[in-house]
Amino acid sequence: MSERLDAWPELDHAELAPMVDYVNRISQVAGKYTLDYPFEAGWGNVVLEVTPRGLGTPVFRHPDVTFTVHYRLLDGDVVIETDKDERRLPLTGGSVAAFYQAFCDAAVELGMPRPRTSLICEIPDSPATFEDDRAERTWDPHAARLMWQAMNMASSGLEAWQAPFLGHRPRVGVMWGGFDLSATRHRAQPTTPPKDAPTFMQNAQLNAYVSVGFSFKNVPDRPSIGMYAYIWPQPDGLEGRSWGVDGATWEADAGLVLLPWDVLRRTEDPHQAIVMFGDAVYQAAIDTADWPSDLVGPRVDGWRASRTPASTLQHMHG
Structure with missing residues (x-):
């Protein structure tokens, strides 16, 4: 039991709430780029991937630049990566407004468009825009x-x-x-x-x-x-x-x-x-x-199937 509980950590709502609120807001900055892409049923086009170090956007392919944004929760920074260069924005402190300004400055330097809207969405009692959110935030690693x-x-x-x-x-x-x-x-x-x-x-x-x-x-x-x-x-x-x-x-x-x-x-x-x-x-x-x-199809073990003689034979003759 102790090993399992260590692997699946205890989560305290009061402890995590300030960071959840902060990351929710700043993740919306790069998330806005997903709205430029074709709509998939149920907003399937907008989700951020859970990466080995945080949350990552899809790859955005514009005529003049291809880019992605990685919110590296384990490193306390945001990496904007393009086909030409990259920028790293620290998340050690400051406000959402300050982050948004730094993000837009970096985007312009990298030849990316700015997000087309700065509205904060789906967060009750929030300031209307990123520019308006000037509360000081503390990064909790x-x-x-x-x-x-x-x-x-x-x-x-x-x-x-x-x-x-x-x-x-x-x-x-x-x-x-x-x-x-x-x-x-x-x-x-x-x-x-x-x-x-x-x-x-x-x-x-x-x-x-x-x-x-x-x-x-x-x-x-x-x-x-x-x-x-x-x-x-x-x-x-x-x-x-x-x-x-x-x-x-x-x-x-x-x-x-x-x-x-x-x-x-x-x-x-x-x-x-x-x-x-x-x-x-x-x-x-x-x-x-x-x-x-x-x-709903059957759940099968692909690895086991890949080791059967028939699969091996097929691979050899493929």
């Missing part, structure tokens, strides 16, 4: 490492859950608006978003989907860290179901299935528990919302 470690471990489980799905499934990654790690499965079933929903939700909810993910702030106005899931549109019949892992519960008021981090890390195999949690949510979609069961 320990909190940054815990954040990365949690997202890295959750990513591994979510990627394993997604692997056998045969339908549209954007890559697992961080939605930089709400700052949640997301894995979604989509089906071609047009839906009607609520008319009073913000534009980004109107676009996200054009078709049915199942979402499973990890968040440092699962429920608004309630300290909570862990896995979440929901089915859009929300079907009836979710009360009283089993969600694959003891301690996972349906929270009707939030419209979410929740698996708290502290419960997850105490399971016998947290990685497999994420897969079981996701499978239970998808089974609920099958049972209550007529999702097709044949969109």
Whole structure:
């Protein structure tokens, strides 16, 4: 038990909240570039990858410059890399406004466009723009490492859950608006978003989907860290179901299935528990919302298959 708990660290909401809030804001700066690219169902085009050292954007290919931005949480800096040169911006202190100015200055020097908007989105009670956010921030290396470690471990489980799905499934990654790690499965079933929903939700909810993910702030106005899931549109019949892992519960008021981090890390195999949690949510979609069961293929061991005589023979003659 002690080895497992050491591997899956204890996460304290109060300790991590200031850093989560800071990284959420600055990650939106480079995240804005993803909005210039073709829209994928459920905003699959915008996610930031969980890298070996932090969070990375996709590669952006402009006519005059190709670039990527890497928020290196384990190093306390942001690396902007282009086909011509690179710049490193330290995150040792300062404000969001100061970071945004430094980022834009570096972008101009590297021949990149500035982000087309500086609006801060999906953060309640936030200043309107990056330029307006002048509160002084403190970089906490320990909190940054815990954040990365949690997202890295959750990513591994979510990627394993997604692997056998045969339908549209954007890559697992961080939605930089709400700052949640997301894995979604989509089906071609047009839906009607609520008319009073913000534009980004109107676009996200054009078709049915199942979402499973990890968040440092699962429920608004309630300290909570862990896995979440929901089915859009929300079907009836979710009360009283089993969600694959003891301690996972349906929270009707939030419209979410929740698996708290502290419960997850105490399971016998947290990685497999994420897969079981996701499978239970998808089974609920099958049972209550007529999702097709044949969109999920078998889970196979590719490495074992690659060592069979038939595979070896085929490789030799290929």
